[in-house]
Amino acid sequence: MNFSIEKKIAAGFAVAILVLLLIAAAAAWNAMRFDETFRQVDHTHRVLEQLEEVSTGVLSMQTSTRGFVLTGSDEILKPFRESNTTVADATQALLRLTADNPVQQRRLSELKPLLGEAIEIMEERIASRRAKGLNTVWETPAFLRGQDAIARVRLIIRQMAQEERRLLEERVAATRAAARSTIEAAAAGGIAAVVFIIGSGLLVHRDFRARLAIEEALRQSEERSRLMIDGIRDYGIIMLDPTGHIVSWSRGAELIKGYTAAEIIGQHFSRFYPEIARETGFPDRELQEASINGRFEDEGWRVRKDGTRFWANVTISVVRNQKQELIGFVKVTRDLTARRLAQEKIEQLNTDLQLQNARLEIANKELESFSYSVSHDLRAPLRHIDGFAGLLFKHADASLDEKSRRFLSVISESARRMGRLIDDLLTFSRMGRAQMEPQELDHDQLVASVIRDGGFNRDSRIEWQIAPLPRATADAAMLRQVWFNLIDNAVKYSARSTPPRIEIGCRTSPEDAGEQVFFVRDNGVGFDMKYAAKLFGVFQRLHSEAEFEGTGIGLANVRRVVTRHGGRTWAESSVGAGATFYFSLPVEGV
Numbered sequence: 001m002n003f004s005i006e007k008k009i010a011a012g013f014a015v016a017i018l019v020l021l022l023i024a025a026a027a028a029w030n031a032m033r034f035d036e037t038f039r040q041v042d043h044t045h046r047v048l049e050q051l052e053e054v055s056t057g058v059l060s061m062q063t064s065t066r067g068f069v070l071t072g073s074d075e076i077l078k079p080f081r082e083s084n085t086t087v088a089d090a091t092q093a094l095l096r097l098t099a100d101n102p103v104q105q106r107r108l109s110e111l112k113p114l115l116g117e118a119i120e121i122m123e124e125r126i127a128s129r130r131a132k133g134l135n136t137v138w139e140t141p142a143f144l145r146g147q148d149a150i151a152r153v154r155l156i157i158r159q160m161a162q163e164e165r166r167l168l169e170e171r172v173a174a175t176r177a178a179a180r181s182t183i184e185a186a187a188a189g190g191i192a193a194v195v196f197i198i199g200s201g202l203l204v205h206r207d208f209r210a211r212l213a214i215e216e217a218l219r220q221s222e223e224r225s226r227l228m229i230d231g232i233r234d235y236g237i238i239m240l241d242p243t244g245h246i247v248s249w250s251r252g253a254e255l256i257k258g259y260t261a262a263e264i265i266g267q268h269f270s271r272f273y274p275e276i277a278r279e280t281g282f283p284d285r286e287l288q289e290a291s292i293n294g295r296f297e298d299e300g301w302r303v304r305k306d307g308t309r310f311w312a313n314v315t316i317s318v319v320r321n322q323k324q325e326l327i328g329f330v331k332v333t334r335d336l337t338a339r340r341l342a343q344e345k346i347e348q349l350n351t352d353l354q355l356q357n358a359r360l361e362i363a364n365k366e367l368e369s370f371s372y373s374v375s376h377d378l379r380a381p382l383r384h385i386d387g388f389a390g391l392l393f394k395h396a397d398a399s400l401d402e403k404s405r406r407f408l409s410v411i412s413e414s415a416r417r418m419g420r421l422i423d424d425l426l427t428f429s430r431m432g433r434a435q436m437e438p439q440e441l442d443h444d445q446l447v448a449s450v451i452r453d454g455g456f457n458r459d460s461r462i463e464w465q466i467a468p469l470p471r472a473t474a475d476a477a478m479l480r481q482v483w484f485n486l487i488d489n490a491v492k493y494s495a496r497s498t499p500p501r502i503e504i505g506c507r508t509s510p511e512d513a514g515e516q517v518f519f520v521r522d523n524g525v526g527f528d529m530k531y532a533a534k535l536f537g538v539f540q541r542l543h544s545e546a547e548f549e550g551t552g553i554g555l556a557n558v559r560r561v562v563t564r565h566g567g568r569t570w571a572e573s574s575v576g577a578g579a580t581f582y583f584s585l586p587v588e589g590v
Contacts, residue, residue, distance in 0.1 A: 037174040044168040047097045047104075048161060053090035054111075055157050057083040058118065062150060063235060065122040069129045070339065077126065087115060094160075104160055111156045118149035151294075162322050236333035239319075242326050244269050244287050256312075256335045258305030269331060272302045274309070290316040290329060299336065311340035385411065438565075441476055443469035443518075447504060450483045456491050459500070467505035472516055472585050478561045485554035486520040486581050493579065494524030507582070515567065515584040523578040558583065 064080035067073075091112060098104035236253030238246055245268050249261040257264075257272060270283035277283065277300075290296035295317050302312040313334040321327050447466065451457050457464075472479075487502070494500040503521040559569045562583045573579035 037171050040171045040174075041168060043097065044164050044171060047094065047164045048168075050090045050093045050097065051157055051161050051164070054087050054094070054115075055154065057087035057090065058115070058150065058153055061087070061119065061122060065125055066334075067235075068126055070334065070336070072129060080122070080126075084119060087119075091115065101163075104163060107156050107160050107163075111153065111160075114149055114153045114156065118153055121149055165322060236331075236335075238269065238331040238333070240269055240287075240316075240329040240331055242328055244283065244329070247328065253333065256304075256310070256333060257302075263305075272333075274301055274303055286314075286316055287329065290318050291326060294318050302333070310335050310337045312336065437475055438473050439476060440471055440473050441479065443472055443506075446476070446480060447483055447487075450480060450487060454484055454488065456487055459491070459495075461499045462491065462494075463499055463501040465501070465503040465505075467503075469504075469506050469518065470516060474565055474585060475561075478564070482558050482561050482583060483520075485558050486583075489554060489581065490520050490522035490524065490579075492524075493526075494522040496525065497523045497578075500524070515586050517582055517584045519580050519582045521578065521580040526573040526575050526577050526579050528575055529573060555581075 060079045060083040064076055064078075064083070067076040068080070091108070094108055095105075098108065235250075236256045237250040238253050239248035241247050246265050249259070249264055254260055268283075270278050273283055286296050286298065295315065297313070297315045299311065299313050301309045302314075303309055313336050315332045317330045317332075318326065319328045319330055447469065451464075456462070487504075490502045491500070494502060501523045503519075505519060505521075507517040507519060509517070555569075558581075562569050562585070566586045567584040569581075569583045571579060571581045
C-alpha cells in the first residue's frame with residue numbers, strides 16, 4: 001500500500017515534473033514565438049517609417065519645385081536637395097528591410113525608376129524655369145509627365161504600406177496569441193507558473209516599453225511632418241473631412257487666408273469662395289470631381305477673412321483608407337495674385353504692342369508706297385533732264401565753250417547718278433516687301449556666278465582667295481544681292497591697292513554655334529571703327545563720292561536681307577588696312 005502510495009507519489013511527482021517540464025517547454029516555445037513575432041512587428045514599423053520618409057520627401061521635393069517655378073528663388077530649392085538625399089537613403093533602407101519579402105522587393109524595383117523619372121522631370125521643370133521663365137512651364141509635356149510619375153510613385157508607396165499594415169495585423173495577432181499562451185501555461189504550473197508569469201510579465205514589460213518607443217517615434221515623425229507643413233508659408237495645406245469641413249489648418253493657410261486654426265477648424269471650406277460660387281454650388285462640385293477622379297485643380301478668385309480677394313491655385317486630392325473608403329481630402333492653396341496681376345499687365349502690354357505694330361506696319365506700307373511712287377515719278381523728269389542735256393550738247397556743241405560743256409556734263413552725270421540712286425531705293429524697297437522663297441543653295445556656284453555676271457573678274461590685277469563655302473538655306477535672289485553688294489564694295493575700295501586682294505570664306509568658331517558666318521575681306525582703304533555703326537544705314541557713307549562713287553544704299557540692302565533671314569551683319573577694319581564684312585545665316589535656315 002505504502003509502495004503504491006510511494007509509486008503514486010513518485011508517479012505524481014514524475015507527472016508533475018513532466019508537466020512542469022512540458023509547461024516550461026511550452027512557455028519557452030511561446031516566449032521564443034512571442035519574441036520573434038514582436039521582432040517582426042518592430043521590423044514592420046521600421047518599414048512603415050521608411051515609406052513615410054519617401055512619401056514626405058517626394059511631397060517636399062514637389063512643393064519645392066512648384067515654389068521655385070512660381071518665384072524663381074533658389075532659396076526654395078534647398079528642401080528639394082535635402083529631400084532628394086532623404087528619399088535616396090530611405091529607398092536604400094527599404095531595400096535592406098524588405099530583402100525577405102519578394103512582393104515588396106518587386107514593388108521597390110518598380111518604385112526606384114519611377115522616383116528617378118519624377119526627380120528628373122522636376123529638375124527639367126526647374127531648368128525650364130531658369131531658361132525660359134514662368135509662362136513656358138505650365139501645361140508642358142514635362143509638367144503632365146511629372147504629375148503622372150508622382151501619382152504612380154504614391155500608388156506604389158500606398159500599396160507597400162498596405163502590405164506592411166496587413167503583415168502588422170497578422171504579426172500583432174500572433175504576438176497576442178503567444179502572450180496569451182504564455183500566461184495560460186504559467187498559470188497552470190503553480191510555482192513554475194509564477195516563474196512563467198514573471199517571465200511573461202518581463203516580456204510584456206519589454207513589449208510595452210518597445211511599444212512606447214514606437215509610439216514616441218511615430219509621434220516624433222508626425223511632429224516632424226507637422227513642422228514641415230507649417231514651415232511651408234507659400235502654400236496653404238488644409239485637411240477636410242468627407243463633407244468638406246476643415247479638420248487641420250497649416251501656418252501657410254493662416255498667412256494666405258487670415259484665419260487662425262481656432263477660428264476656422266470645423267467650418268466648411270466653401271466660406272473661402274465668392275458668394276456667386278457658393279450659390280452655384282461650385283465648392284461641392286470640386287469635392288465630387290475629386291472623389292471621382294482622385295484629384296481636382298482649379299484657379300480662381302477666393303476671399304480672405306478681411307473680405308479682400310486673391311487669385312488662388314487650388315488642388316484637392318482624395319484621402320482613402322486601406323479599404324479604399326473616403327476619409328477626407330487634402331486641399332493645397334497657393335496665392336498667385338501677383339502673378340495674375342503681372343499676367344494681366346503683360347497681356348495689356350502685348351495688346352498695346354500689337355496695336356503699335358499694326359500702326360508701324362501701316363506707316364511702313366505707306367512709306368514704302370510713297371518711296372515707290374516718288375521713285376517712279378522721278379524717273380521720267382530725270383530721263384528728260386539727261387536726254388535733253390545730251391541733245392543740247394549735240395545741237396550746240398560747236399557754239400559751246402569748255403565751261404558750258406562741263407556744265408552740261410555735270411547735269412547729265414547728276415541726272416544719271418540720281419537715276420542710280422532711285423534704282424537702289426527701289427531695290428531697297430523691294431527687299432522689304434518681297435515674299436521670301438527659301439531653298440537650299442550651293443554657295444560656291446552662287447558666288448562664282450556673282451563674280452562672273454557682275455564683271456568683277458575683268459580686272460586681272462585682283463587676287464581672288466575664295467574658300468569652299470557650305471550650303472545654306474535662303475532666298476536665292478536676295479542672297480545673290482548680298483554677295484553682289486559685298487563683293488562690289490570690296491572691289492571698289494581695294495582698287496587703289498597694289499595688287500587688290502579679296503578673300504571670301506566661312507568662319508568656323510565655337511562662338512558661332514547655331515549659325516553660319518560668311519565674310520568678304522579686302523586690302524583696301526578701310527575705315528575708322530568708331531564710325532562702324534553708320535555703315536549699314538541708308539545713305540550713310542564714310543568716304544566722299546569724289547573718292548569712291550556710290551549711293552550709300554548697298555550695305556543697307558545687305559542688312560535688310562540678312563535680317564529677314566534671321567542673321568546678323570557687322571564689319572571690322574582699321575584705316576589703311578582693309579576691311580572685313582561679315583554676315584550670318586541660321587544653321588536651320590529661314
